[in-house]
Amino acid sequence: MTQHVVVAPLLIALSTAIICLLARRSLRVQRAVSVVGVFAYAGAVGLLVLRVLPDATLTYNVGGWPAPFAIVAVADALSVFMLCLAAVLAVPSLLFSLRYVGDFGEQLTYHPLFHFMLAGVTGAFLTSDIFNLFVWFEVLLMASYVLVVFYGNAEQTRVTLRYLVLNLVGSAVMLLAIGGIYATTGTLNMADLAVRIANPAEYGVSLAPVLGLSMLLFTVFAVKAGIAPFQWWVPATYRAAPAPVTAMLAGVVKKVGVYALIRLYFTVFAAAEFDALAGLPWGDGSALAYFGPVVLAMAALSIGFGGLGAIGQDTIEGLLAYSSIGQVGFIVLPLAVGALVTPELVPGVRHLAIVASLVYALNHTLSKGLLFLVAGTIRDATGTTRFSELGGVAREQPVVAGAFLVGGLGLVGVPPLSGFFGKLLVFQSAVNANAWLPLALALGGAILTVAYVSRAWNRGFWGDPSPAVETAAPTDRVQVGLVVALALAVILVGVGFQPVFEFAGHAADAALDRGQYVDAVLPDGGAASGGGHA
Amino acid sequence: MTAAQSAAWTAATAIAQSAAAGPELVLAVTLGVLFALGTFLVLRRDVVRVVWGITIISQSANVYLVTMGDITGGVPILEKAGHHAAPHGPITDPLPQALVLTAIVIGFASTAFALVLTYRVYEEHGTIDADELADAGEVVR
Numbered sequence: 221m222t223q224h225v226v227v228a229p230l231l232i233a234l235s236t237a238i239i240c241l242l243a244r245r246s247l248r249v250q251r252a253v254s255v256v257g258v259f260a261y262a263g264a265v266g267l268l269v270l271r272v273l274p275d276a277t278l279t280y281n282v283g284g285w286p287a288p289f290a291i292v293a294v295a296d297a298l299s300v301f302m303l304c305l306a307a308v309l310a311v312p313s314l315l316f317s318l319r320y321v322g323d324f325g326e327q328l329t330y331h332p333l334f335h336f337m338l339a340g341v342t343g344a345f346l347t348s349d350i351f352n353l354f355v356w357f358e359v360l361l362m363a364s365y366v367l368v369v370f371y372g373n374a375e376q377t378r379v380t381l382r383y384l385v386l387n388l389v390g391s392a393v394m395l396l397a398i399g400g401i402y403a404t405t406g407t408l409n410m411a412d413l414a415v416r417i418a419n420p421a422e423y424g425v426s427l428a429p430v431l432g433l434s435m436l437l438f439t440v441f442a443v444k445a446g447i448a449p450f451q452w453w454v455p456a457t458y459r460a461a462p463a464p465v466t467a468m469l470a471g472v473v474k475k476v477g478v479y480a481l482i483r484l485y486f487t488v489f490a491a492a493e494f495d496a497l498a499g500l501p502w503g504d505g506s507a508l509a510y511f512g513p514v515v516l517a518m519a520a521l522s523i524g525f526g527g528l529g530a531i532g533q534d535t536i537e538g539l540l541a542y543s544s545i546g547q548v549g550f551i552v553l554p555l556a557v558g559a560l561v562t563p564e565l566v567p568g569v570r571h572l573a574i575v576a577s578l579v580y581a582l583n584h585t586l587s588k589g590l591l592f593l594v595a596g597t598i599r600d601a602t603g604t605t606r607f608s609e610l611g612g613v614a615r616e617q618p619v620v621a622g623a624f625l626v627g628g629l630g631l632v633g634v635p636p637l638s639g640f641f642g643k644l645l646v647f648q649s650a651v652n653a654n655a656w657l658p659l660a661l662a663l664g665g666a667i668l669t670v671a672y673v674s675r676a677w678n679r680g681f682w683g684d685p686s687p688a689v690e691t692a693a694p695t696d697r698v699q700v701g702l703v704v705a706l707a708l709a710v711i712l713v714g715v716g717f718q719p720v721f722e723f724a725g726h727a728a729d730a731a732l733d734r735g736q737y738v739d740a741v742l743p744d745g746g747a748a749s750g751g752g753h754a
Numbered sequence: 755m756t757a758a759q760s761a762a763w764t765a766a767t768a769i770a771q772s773a774a775a776g777p778e779l780v781l782a783v784t785l786g787v788l789f790a791l792g793t794f795l796v797l798r799r800d801v802v803r804v805v806w807g808i809t810i811i812s813q814s815a816n817v818y819l820v821t822m823g824d825i826t827g828g829v830p831i832l833e834k835a836g837h838h839a840a841p842h843g844p845i846t847d848p849l850p851q852a853l854v855l856t857a858i859v860i861g862f863a864s865t866a867f868a869l870v871l872t873y874r875v876y877e878e879h880g881t882i883d884a885d886e887l888a889d890a891g892e893v894v895r
Contacts, residue, residue: 381871391815402853
């Protein structure tokens with residue numbers, strides 16, 4: 221019975237979605253169920269966190285089968301850290317959409333889709349089976365397609381078509397990689413996979429194809445996370461979707477790709493010793509030696525492209541969307557450092573790198589979620605988010621403008637906001653590892669962030685009120701309240717950083733402690749697993 | 755489409771020739787042809803062809819997934835001894851078949867959505883030409 225808490229968030233999100241579908245005739249019932257559902261989700265995640273911290277790993281074997289045969293849901297500190305990101309942003313986003321999407325849209329399908337997306341994200345964070353990961357990706361993608369096309373105008377249909385085609389090709393690639401991994405290793409369970417590729421001779425696994433297939437999987441996760449050069453779907457998609465959905469896409473769905481990178485590369489594929497990589501001057505001969513330079517290059521591209529692109533944007537949403545590309549570069553940059561520098565050279569470098577990445581991901585979820593909701597509030601009140609039509613919001617709507625400032629400074633990394641520690645840890649992991657190139661990249665990216673945030677502030681919020689701002693409708697009190705709450709969260713995480721840092725530390729421990737993960741998933745050591753042709 | 759037709763004809767003869775060399779080779783060549791055709795279609799300007807392309811690519815990924823089990827075996831499940839007592843050789847791994855079943859269901863749903871979306875794009879823009887759609891520019895709502 222105690223193990224059921226592992227799948228509780230997943231079941232709550234799924235059943236809320238289904239009940240919302242059944243209650244579609246009554247908007248009031250649907251709204252009530254949806255709000256109760258999202259709070260219950262947050263509660264279940266909270267309960268799970270209490271059970272898992274500091275270092276428990278809970279598993280749930282679907283159907284009660286033993287591990288390599290059953291699909292196993294695993295909640296360790298890394299999974300619950302990511303679930304917290306989802307829960308913390310899902311609650312304000314859903315409440316915001318009650319005042320933003322409009323009765324007709326909500327009556328249609330908004331609430332079921334929102335919860336299906338949440339269920340997909342939750343499943344992806346909890347599963348320990350790569351094919352199951354594919355299935356949860358599809359669940360969240362299917363919901364996100366419809367949410368992106370939600371307004372159904374010319375622009376939305378065009379953008380969704382592009383998003384859809386890209387992701388369907390991505391799904392096919394993911395299937396190819398998964399099928400190949402099954403054929404070469406004879407297993408789909410991540411823990412079993414880690415055991416087998418760590419002892420290739422014992423299980424008759426040929427390692428070379430696994431390296432290629434792992435990189436094939438990497439491209440799919442990079443698409444999901446929107447890392448350059450797979451970033452081109454991001455700006456248009458984020459502009460097209462309703463503001464609370466965009467907040468979720470940027471704040472939570474993007475992190476699914478980041479989570480999959482950490483889990484698969486640092487926990488699973490790092491178990492193998494590849495002969496072909498042993499001669500490289502960097503890395504430790506595991507798949508990380510291959511992963512590191514690739515991610516470093518992609519992070520550099522993302523930071524540069526996102527930062528420069530954001531400066532040239534003429535709407536708030538456009539700027540925030542490009543900024544998301546740059547910020548995801550900051551999230552994966554420490555991962556590249558951790559992959560390139562071995563713990564033998566610099567003790568604890570991987571741990572610090574993953575902590576930096578997670579803390580930065582948390583900062584991005586809070587700040588970017590906040591900023592997209594501010595953009596939604598401004599659009600609702602003034603009818604526009606074009607910088608040319610805005611101006612002087614700070615004078616007319618000081619609270620909303622203040623929240624934007626907090627979010628923007630959170631991205632920049634001004635103390636005592638959450639972004640400060642994110643940036644600090646990214647810099648620290650680069651400095652500790654003596655990695656000057658990543659450090660220079662992070663510095664350049666930080667300067668670009670200052671440039672686009674101050675530009676947005678100067679053009680949109682400072683100065684004399686424009687006609688659109690002067691004649692704006694009064695802002696919705698609930699929307700402003702939620703935005704202020706998120707702004708307070710950005711400040712609170714920064715001020716009371718110690719527990720967050722410890723939580724991220726436990727998550728990094730869990731990501732790197734392969735033995736504990738394997739023991740939890742495969743209590744009998746995993747040698748008994750099937751897969752006849754391994 | 756004459757180029758595509760002649761390519762298809764060449765591919766068909768290649769498959770026929772490889773049939774003599776065993777089922778793996780036939781499947782490998784077929785998969786190669788299917789992926790090539792799918793990629794060719796995805797790169798077309800006509801959005802309907804693009805949707806056909808991703809359908810073909812995802813279906814060929816499914817076929818590939820089936821081949822990842824052991825295709826030389828017989829049935830994927832053992833019959834109970836005593837019922838029919840049919841002598842069976844090596845069994846085929848049932849797991850890829852379960853995976854493919856899941857992937858097919860997901861693929862159908864995605865294809866249905868893609869087709870509906872294509873129709874909607876046609877209604878909104880009056881065209882299904884990708885180039886003309888791109889010219890529509892970035893109109894923020």
